[in-house]
Amino acid sequence: MSTPAAPPTWRKQDWAYEQLREWIIVGRLGYGDRLDEASLAEELRISRIPLRHALSRLASEGLLIDRPHRSLLVAPMSREDAEDVYAGRTALEVLLATRATERAGTEDVERVRRVLAVQTEHIAAGRLEDSRHDDRNFHAAMYESARMTSTFAALQRLRLLSERYIHLYLKQPARLQDSVQQHHAIFDAFAAGDGARAAQLTERHVTEGIEVLRTLL
Amino acid sequence: MSTPAAPPTWRKQDWAYEQLREWIIVGRLGYGDRLDEASLAEELRISRIPLRHALSRLASEGLLIDRPHRSLLVAPMSREDAEDVYAGRTALEVLLATRATERAGTEDVERVRRVLAVQTEHIAAGRLEDSRHDDRNFHAAMYESARMTSTFAALQRLRLLSERYIHLYLKQPARLQDSVQQHHAIFDAFAAGDGARAAQLTERHVTEGIEVLRTLL
C-alpha cells in the first residue's frame, strides 16, 4: 500500500483532511468502505485525534455521513445527487459570475488572466493531472472579484461534492480542450464587463458538465 | 454565568456545538471575543476534545475563523456580509422553492401544512422564542419536497450565517406576523402546484429580510 511517508509541514489534521478528500474524490475510498479510525490512523501514521478532526470536517462538508457511535460512511454517488449538485452550482455560479464581472477592477482582471494563462500552459504541456486544480483556480480567481465570501463558500461546498463526478470524465483530453476554451470565452466577457454574457457562458459551462455526466451515470 | 447544568443525552460534541452555535447567534459570543479552549471547556463542563470537535465544525460552517496555532475567532458581522449571505440565499431558495413545488406529492403538502399550523399556533400564543425555530422548520419542510439534499445543505450553510442577523429583528412581533402571513401565501402557491409563484413569493420573502436589515446595520 502506497502510504505517503512525507511528514506534514502543517497541522496533521489538515494534511489528513486533504489526503482523505483526495482519496474520496478519486475513488480510493468509495461508498460502502469501512472507515475504521484505528486502521486509517495507522495507515496515515497519525493518531486518532487529528484523524477525527479530518473526518469530522469531511462529514460536515458532505463527503462523509456521520452516524453517532458508528463508523463514518463515504457518501454514495448517484445520478440524482449529481443533478442536485449541478443545479445548485448553476444557481450560485450564475450569481457569482454576474457580480464578479460587475465589481471587477483592473487588478482582478489581471489576476484571472494570469490563472488562465497557467492553465493554458498546462494543457499545452499535456499536464492532465493539474486540470482539476486549474479549473478550480480559474473560477475561484474570478469569483473573488464578487467579494461574496459566504456565497462563495457555499458554492465551494457544492463544487467539492461535484469533484468526484468531475474525476469521472476529466481525464479525457478532449474535455480539457473544451473546458479551457470555455474559460477563455467566459474571461473575455468578464474582462469586457459584460456580466450577462459572463453569466450565460458560465451557466452553459456548468450545464455541459452535467450533460457529459448523464452519459456516464 | 448561566452554565447549563443539564448533561447531554447524546454526544457531548454535538451538545457543545449546539450550545456554542446558539451563543454565537444571540451574540453572547461576539466578534473579538477570546475563544480560549481551556476556559470554554471548563464553562461547558466538558474536556477540550469534544469542545474542539464543536469548534472545528463551527469553523467549517463559517461562524468561526480558524487560524492554525492561534485562538479561533468569531466571524465578524457586517452589512456587506449580510448582503452577501442574503443574495446567495435568494438564488438557492428560488431554485428550491421551484423544484419543491414541482415535485411535491400530497404527503409533502400535508407535512408542510402541519408545520405551518404549529407556527401559527405559536404566534397566536405569543411564543416568540420559537419563531426562529418555526421559520427554519417551515422552509425545511417545504424544501424537503425538492429532493435536493446537497443543494439544501448548501442553503443551510447560508441560513446558519444569516441567523445572527435574523436575531436582530425577529423579536419584533410585527415582523413575526408579516413572516407567517408570507408563509401562508407561499404555502398556497406550493399546494396549488404553482412553482413560479411560490418562487416569486419566496424571493420577496427573503428580500424583505435583507431590506429590514439594511435599516438596522
Place this chain on the structure above:
DNA sequence: CACCCGTATGTTGTATACAACATACGCACC
C-alpha cells in the same frame, strides 16, 4: 426450531498528559 436475552468483542467517544508552536516580555547591545 424460533426467539430472546446476556455476554463478549470491537469500535467510537472522552479525559488526561505531554509536546510543539506562537506571542510577549525583558535584557543586552548598538
Place this chain on the structure above:
DNA sequence: GGTGCGTATGTTGTATACAACATACGGGTG
C-alpha cells in the same frame, strides 16, 4: 533610547489511556 534577540509563558496540537456504546454471537427458554 531604540532595536533585536533570547527566553518565559500560555495556548494550541497530538498522543496515549480509558470509558461508553453498538453490534454480534451463543446459550438458554418457550
